[in-house]
Amino acid sequence: MLDEILLPGFDVEFIVENRPLARRLTDAGVTVSAGDPRRTDTYVKADLGPGTCVIIEDDGRRGLRKTLEAVRDAGGALVYVLGVGREATSKRAEELRADFPDVAYLSMSELFGGPLLTEFSRSLSRARVLQYQRYFADADKVLIVLHNDPDPDAMASGLALRNVLHRTRTTAILGAIHGVTRPENLRMASLLDIHVEEITPESLKEFDRVAMVDVQPHYFGGLIDRADLVIDHHPEQPGYTSVFKDIRPDYGSTSTILTEHLRAVDVNISERVATAMLYAIKSDTLFFNRQTNRVDLEAFSYLYPLADAALIRKMEGAEITLERLEYVMKAFRGGSLQDQVFCAFLGASLREDFIPYVADFFLQLEDAKWTVIAGVVNETLIISVRNLGYSKNAGEFVRRFFADIGSAGGHRAMAKAVVPVRAFEAKFGAVEPVAMTGRLQALAHEFLAHDGTKEGRSQKGEGRSEGEEVKTR
Numbered sequence: 001m002l003d004e005i006l007l008p009g010f011d012v013e014f015i016v017e018n019r020p021l022a023r024r025l026t027d028a029g030v031t032v033s034a035g036d037p038r039r040t041d042t043y044v045k046a047d048l049g050p051g052t053c054v055i056i057e058d059d060g061r062r063g064l065r066k067t068l069e070a071v072r073d074a075g076g077a078l079v080y081v082l083g084v085g086r087e088a089t090s091k092r093a094e095e096l097r098a099d100f101p102d103v104a105y106l107s108m109s110e111l112f113g114g115p116l117l118t119e120f121s122r123s124l125s126r127a128r129v130l131q132y133q134r135y136f137a138d139a140d141k142v143l144i145v146l147h148n149d150p151d152p153d154a155m156a157s158g159l160a161l162r163n164v165l166h167r168t169r170t171t172a173i174l175g176a177i178h179g180v181t182r183p184e185n186l187r188m189a190s191l192l193d194i195h196v197e198e199i200t201p202e203s204l205k206e207f208d209r210v211a212m213v214d215v216q217p218h219y220f221g222g223l224i225d226r227a228d229l230v231i232d233h234h235p236e237q238p239g240y241t242s243v244f245k246d247i248r249p250d251y252g253s254t255s256t257i258l259t260e261h262l263r264a265v266d267v268n269i270s271e272r273v274a275t276a277m278l279y280a281i282k283s284d285t286l287f288f289n290r291q292t293n294r295v296d297l298e299a300f301s302y303l304y305p306l307a308d309a310a311l312i313r314k315m316e317g318a319e320i321t322l323e324r325l326e327y328v329m330k331a332f333r334g335g336s337l338q339d340q341v342f343c344a345f346l347g348a349s350l351r352e353d354f355i356p357y358v359a360d361f362f363l364q365l366e367d368a369k370w371t372v373i374a375g376v377v378n379e380t381l382i383i384s385v386r387n388l389g390y391s392k393n394a395g396e397f398v399r400r401f402f403a404d405i406g407s408a409g410g411h412r413a414m415a416k417a418v419v420p421v422r423a424f425e426a427k428f429g430a431v432e433p434v435a436m437t438g439r440l441q442a443l444a445h446e447f448l449a450h451d452g453t454k455e456g457r458s459q460k461g462e463g464r465s466e467g468e469e470v471k472t473r
């Protein structure tokens with residue numbers, strides 16, 4: 001198998017201990033020699049050098065250490081151990097690492113597990129989808145119920161399910177008891193031409209089949225107690241009946257489940273549906289900051305080339321308005337860039353959202369790795385912090401300086417503090433334009449200069465390397 005995988009790109013030579021096996025492999029066209037793997041001169045004869053990649057099969061039997069020592073003595077530096085037996089566990093890898101820190105241990109089951117599971121779960125999904133497709137096939141009118149005030153995931157899942165069922169907007173209606181109200185969701189609905197109709201528990205009777213996405217019947221508190229199909233990524237709830245259901249609480253979005261359904265039965269995904277689903281995955285996982293699964297990333301990368309990225313940027317509200325530009329100009333005039341940190345004080349701001357907008361905007365600046373933008377909205381100082389994500393933690397920054405005088409929190413790459421102006425002045429001095437920019441710079445540099453290796457490392461899931469740390473100093 002390795003011969004087949006590696007041969008097109010590499011010169012491959014095999015060493016086996018067993019002579020009859022060597023002969024059989026030679027007959028099969030494999031370049032092979034017989035030799036004792038525990039002896040250094042076996043490798044010397046094979047012309048092993050420091051640039052040779054050595055892969056050693058570990059079937060769990062003894063002799064592995066001797067083999068590794070022999071390879072090392074022969075000058076082998078790029079060494080992999082491929083565990084093929086039951087013994088190929090992380091414990092075995094740990095044991096080896098103690099004596100051979102440079103040797104990488106790969107287990108066959110880990111290497112093949114992912115694709116194999118994907119393949120098998122695809123065929124399970126396929127069987128499931130074919131069943132409910134059949135069940136819905138003879139219905140005149142289908143209702144796809146969304147939760148109240150539908151969000152991107154609910155709407156995208158509705159569109160996707162309509163596609164799986166091969167229906168149009170007149171034969172499969174998206175409905176909700178309370179329709180879309182939040183501005184960003186309204187924007188998505190209008191940009192993608194999605195219609196969500198208001199329904200009542202009585203109007204359910206007009207439909208031959210009822211499906212539910214991104215929600216389960218219990219949510220409606222007895223108003224809707226049954227459905228023919230439920231597809232959801234929230235934890236499974238008791239107390240309702242449905243003919244078919246696909247509940248996967250470990251998935252980041254319902255759109256991820258529906259991406260699998262669409263792929264399982266080879267339904268064409270239009271640009272509009274792909275755009276909606278990509279946006280939904282992005283927003284339900286907070287762009288993979290919140291509970292995210294390998295399958296979410298897989299769905300994302302599958303949908304990405306099919307979707308309209310510019311439209312997604314528009315839905316996220318990244319478009320430039322004159323009002324926003326005004327605040328960008330204020331920051332440009334009064335702000336400063338020092339050692340990759342851009343800070344600005346916007347003074348009184350009409351709305352709060354201008355402050356994070358400016359923080360995001362200046363992060364695009366060449367050489368800016370951190371932005372700290374402050375503004376005053378109704379006697380309250382709002383501070384938005386952004387960074388490029390591989391440096392120190394923005395949430396930690398706001399907590400360190402502002403948690404004692406207001407509310408402060410956030411993630412590694414984005415954070416916010418809300419502090420009464422008076423409390424800020426009592427701790428740091430007057431909230432006055434020129435002084436403020438300097439003060440923000442001082443705080444940022446105090447925070448970044450502090451050796452963060454310890455706290456940075458203890459943060460779960462922040463696998464940064466030494467090199468990345470260095471860049472930010």
Ligand SMILES: [Mn+2]
Pocket residue numbers: 153154214233252253254284
């Ligand atoms: Mn959702």
